[in-house]
Amino acid sequence: MIQLIRGFKDILPGESELWQRIEGEARALFENFAFREIRIPIMEKTELFKRSIGEETDIVEKEMYTFADRGGDLVTLRPEATASIVRAYIQHKLYAPEPVQRLYMIGPMFRRERPQKGRYRQFSQIDAEIFGVASPLADAQLIFILTTLFARLRVENVEAHVNSLGCPACRPGFREALTRMLASVGDRLCEDCNRRKASNPLRVLDCKVPGCRAALAGAPSIIDHLCAECRRDFDELQSALTGLGVGYRVNPRLVRGLDYYTRATFEIQTGALGAQSAVAGGGRYDKLVKELGGPDLPATGFAIGFDRLAEIAGLDAGALQPRPDLFLAAMGSAARRLAFDWACRLARKGMRVEMELGEKSLKSLMKTADRLGAAHVLMVGDQELAGQSAVLRNMQSKEQVPIPFDGLVERLQAMLRGK
RNA sequence: GUGGGUGUAGCUCAGUUGGCAGAGCACCGGGUUGUGGCCCCGGUUGUCGUGGGUUCAAUUCCCAUCACUCACCCCA
Numbered sequence: 001m002i003q004l005i006r007g008f009k010d011i012l013p014g015e016s017e018l019w020q021r022i023e024g025e026a027r028a029l030f031e032n033f034a035f036r037e038i039r040i041p042i043m044e045k046t047e048l049f050k051r052s053i054g055e056e057t058d059i060v061e062k063e064m065y066t067f068a069d070r071g072g073d074l075v076t077l078r079p080e081a082t083a084s085i086v087r088a089y090i091q092h093k094l095y096a097p098e099p100v101q102r103l104y105m106i107g108p109m110f111r112r113e114r115p116q117k118g119r120y121r122q123f124s125q126i127d128a129e130i131f132g133v134a135s136p137l138a139d140a141q142l143i144f145i146l147t148t149l150f151a152r153l154r155v156e157n158v159e160a161h162v163n164s165l166g167c168p169a170c171r172p173g174f175r176e177a178l179t180r181m182l183a184s185v186g187d188r189l190c191e192d193c194n195r196r197k198a199s200n201p202l203r204v205l206d207c208k209v210p211g212c213r214a215a216l217a218g219a220p221s222i223i224d225h226l227c228a229e230c231r232r233d234f235d236e237l238q239s240a241l242t243g244l245g246v247g248y249r250v251n252p253r254l255v256r257g258l259d260y261y262t263r264a265t266f267e268i269q270t271g272a273l274g275a276q277s278a279v280a281g282g283g284r285y286d287k288l289v290k291e292l293g294g295p296d297l298p299a300t301g302f303a304i305g306f307d308r309l310a311e312i313a314g315l316d317a318g319a320l321q322p323r324p325d326l327f328l329a330a331m332g333s334a335a336r337r338l339a340f341d342w343a344c345r346l347a348r349k350g351m352r353v354e355m356e357l358g359e360k361s362l363k364s365l366m367k368t369a370d371r372l373g374a375a376h377v378l379m380v381g382d383q384e385l386a387g388q389s390a391v392l393r394n395m396q397s398k399e400q401v402p403i404p405f406d407g408l409v410e411r412l413q414a415m416l417r418g419k
Numbered sequence: 420g421u422g423g424g425u426g427u428a429g430c431u432c433a434g435u436u437g438g439c440a441g442a443g444c445a446c447c448g449g450g451u452u453g454u455g456g457c458c459c460c461g462g463u464u465g466u467c468g469u470g471g472g473u474u475c476a477a478u479u480c481c482c483a484u485c486a487c488u489c490a491c492c493c494c495a
Contacts (some may be wrong), residue, residue: 003486058493062420080495109495114420116489125495192492208491256494267495278495305495331453362453370455381453395455 007112007121017320018310023106025152026126026304033145035102035128040084042108046074052083052288054259056199063111077110080258081127082285082301083292089131090294099132099297106306118276118308126309128282129301131289136233139264139284140240142302146268146280147246149304154314155270158279160246162266163254164234165202166226168287171262174225175201181219188215202255221252230263237264260285264300272312279312280304325416327374328355329365331381338405339380339390345409351416369395376416378403 011019046066053060065077078084085103094101105127112121130138143160150158166174182197182204190209197204241248256265265283282302290296330339343355354372356365369377380390389402403411
């Protein structure tokens with residue numbers, strides 16, 4: 001028996017309906033906010049991810065599915081969506097006719113990590129990006145979309161965390177101050193943080209080890225080091241959120257694992273996913289478009305962990321299961337042939353129709369119809385053939401009415417429409 | 420990459436001084452010769468994760484391995 005790859009999973013009927021619902025809600029919301037869908041390839045040249053995400057990040061250093069294809073080109077299964085979307089934005093000069101582009105995509109990403117709750121090697125993201133808008137109102141809009149979507153999906157106990165990572169003008173100053181502080185408490189930090197304080201000091205800020213948290217009690221806050229422009233933008237983001245009625249928490253410890261982020265950064269966090277607290281994360285990356293060879297245009301975006309969202313959505317999966325409008329119960333080959341014909345025609349007319357194609361007792365057929373949750377059952381056997389009239393049973397009221405063969409499809413369509 | 424827990428029927432799980440493999444649910448059939456849910460009766464389903472070892476005998480003990488899972492790490 002060949003089993004699926006570690007960290008990958010099948011979305012089976014019963015769960016796929018939930019995924020469809022989530023995707024549908026997301027698409028509808030994006031359309032309302034004037035986003036348009038972009039479909040990007042599942043692989044890119046490895047170089048793209050190295051340059052955008054950052055060589056020193058864990059994603060690039062040890063998590064990417066990278067290999068040489070048969071022509072010898074180094075390619076990588078996408079670990080996130082932003083890099084490809086930016087690449088497409090530049091490559092197709094989407095900015096030329098209109099710099100402002102609101103784009104979204106939904107699809108699988110790949111990172112080779114050790115699987116655990118809320119973390120898979122193939123996972124899906126719902127991704128949104130806004131190009132060409134420097135205003136923090138764009139960031140506020142993204143957060144508003146996130147909280148709206150989560151509310152529609154009945155996600156409870158989530159909290160929006162926001163922070164500013166500063167810009168090339170002010171972040172270096174903060175980084176220095178933090179590095180100095182970390183050097184002075186080096187002996188109290190965990191092993192990982194001692195390694196990180198050199199490679200990526202900002203990451204030390206969100207270490208979960210209690211000792212590190214205590215040692216960092218007096219750590220400098222990025223917010224105190226923001227330059228005037230960053231400060232002003234961060235204030236405007238907050239007032240916009242407040243104006244929209246979005247609850248949020250300023251979290252100076254919120255940092256990102258990807259190098260390209262600047263200024264506004266945010267995360268939707270939950271306690272329902274074990275150790276994985278982030279259901280969605282994003283922020284502004286004003287320098288990335290230019291770094292990847294495009295014009296100097298700002299951008300901001302987010303990614304939702306689809307799998308994580310599906311796990312915490314408060315929707316009743318049972319209520320999402322499809323139920324047949326009509327189940328055809330036929331006895332005998334002649335009646336079955338007739339019923340088969342009706343079933344196909346009714347399905348083509350838009351009715352959800354199910355039918356048993358083998359010979360079964362009526363009792364067995366009724367049981368099947370009941371199990372499937374069929375609203376109505378159409379019975380046809382020798383008696384009905386003789387009278388040229390089938391019997392329609394309402395499974396809930398148990399009421400049964402004869403339906404003449406002549407014009408049966410049209411009659412049923414009219415009777416069951418909208419039910 | 421590191422550590423803990425768990426692998427027995429389609430599902431949830433029992434199964435200790437080592438002795439031919441179990442329950443509930445589900446499924447199929449019957450009770451009701453053409454009418455579902457409730458009830459009753461009967462029936463099907465297993466490489467006991469895999470490979471070795473110890474033993475007359477291993478689901479049980481030992482070793483290895485794989486998978487799942489949780490946590491670290493990292494992130495969505």
